[in-house]
Amino acid sequence: GAVVSQHPSRVICKSGTSVKIECRSLDFQATTMFWYRQFPKKSLMLMATSNEGSKATYEQGVEKDKFLINHASLTLSTLTVTSAHPEDSSFYICSARGDSQFGYEQYFGPGTRLTVT
Amino acid sequence: GNSVTQMEGPVTLSEEAFLTINCTYTATGYPSLFWYVQYPGEGLQLLLKATKADDKGSNKGFEATYRKETTSFHLEKGSVQVSDSAVYFCALGGSARQLTFGSGTQLTVLP
Numbered sequence: 001g002a003v004v005s006q007h008p009s010r011v012i013c014k015s016g017t018s019v020k021i022e023c024r025s026l027d028f029q030a031t032t033m034f035w036y037r038q039f040p041k042k043s044l045m046l047m048a049t050s051n052e053g054s055k056a057t058y059e060q061g062v063e064k065d066k067f068l069i070n071h072a073s074l075t076l077s078t079l080t081v082t083s084a085h086p087e088d089s090s091f092y093i094c095s096a097r098g099d100s101q102f103g104y105e106q107y108f109g110p111g112t113r114l115t116v117t
Numbered sequence: 118g119n120s121v122t123q124m125e126g127p128v129t130l131s132e133e134a135f136l137t138i139n140c141t142y143t144a145t146g147y148p149s150l151f152w153y154v155q156y157p158g159e160g161l162q163l164l165l166k167a168t169k170a171d172d173k174g175s176n177k178g179f180e181a182t183y184r185k186e187t188t189s190f191h192l193e194k195g196s197v198q199v200s201d202s203a204v205y206f207c208a209l210g211g212s213a214r215q216l217t218f219g220s221g222t223q224l225t226v227l228p
Contacts, residue, residue, distance in 0.1 A: 006160075041223075042220060043220045044161075044216075046216070093161070095161075108162070109160050110159055111160050
């Protein structure tokens with residue numbers, strides 16, 4: 001149990017275009033999902049906290065108009081990188097927080113490698 | 118605010134060697150502490166955790182003890198295997214259940 005998927009696993013896009021990344025909790029409902037960015041040889045940086053049915057809470061320094069987060073259901077959150085630029089190239093990881101059955105732990109997706117050319 | 122300081126890598130060991138990866142933290146209140154592992158090309162997996170002082174988390178031969186007096190949560194394994202090669206992250210869970218991660222330590226185990 002407690003499986004989180006991400007789609008796509010890899011995406012290459014041209015500068016100026018938008019890319020949507022999906023995060024799904026496959027066998028549990030998640031009222032809260034988190035989006036992280038991981039730079040090479042660096043730790044995970046929390047970008048935003050996504051709560052089902054409400055606006056996401058962004059961390060300081062993260063542009064909410066550039067990184068659009070939608071959490072329309074208890075099993076799906078999406079991150080859209082708008083007007084992507086090469087500096088947005090990174091590894092994006094989501095996590096979903098389980099309910100009491102799962103001890104409220106965070107379960108991580110496998111990540112999405114975004115390359116902007 | 119919360120922060121985690123983790124031993125920098127990379128760490129290279131021979132199979133069956135003893136492993137220690139140091140982790141210290143700064144936090145308000147009484148956080149939970151975690152070790153996550155990331156195998157190549159995969160997402161993070163929870164390796165072990167401890168929720169209060171003096172708790173010992175253990176899994177797959179790995180252990181870590183929550184030391185409040187030294188604000189540490191060092192990861193240890195008595196005999197590493199090639200399959201343990203991965204990146205290990207120490208993390209702290211705050212009151213809002215958000216995680217603060219250390220910088221990660223790359224471990225390579227040679228046969």
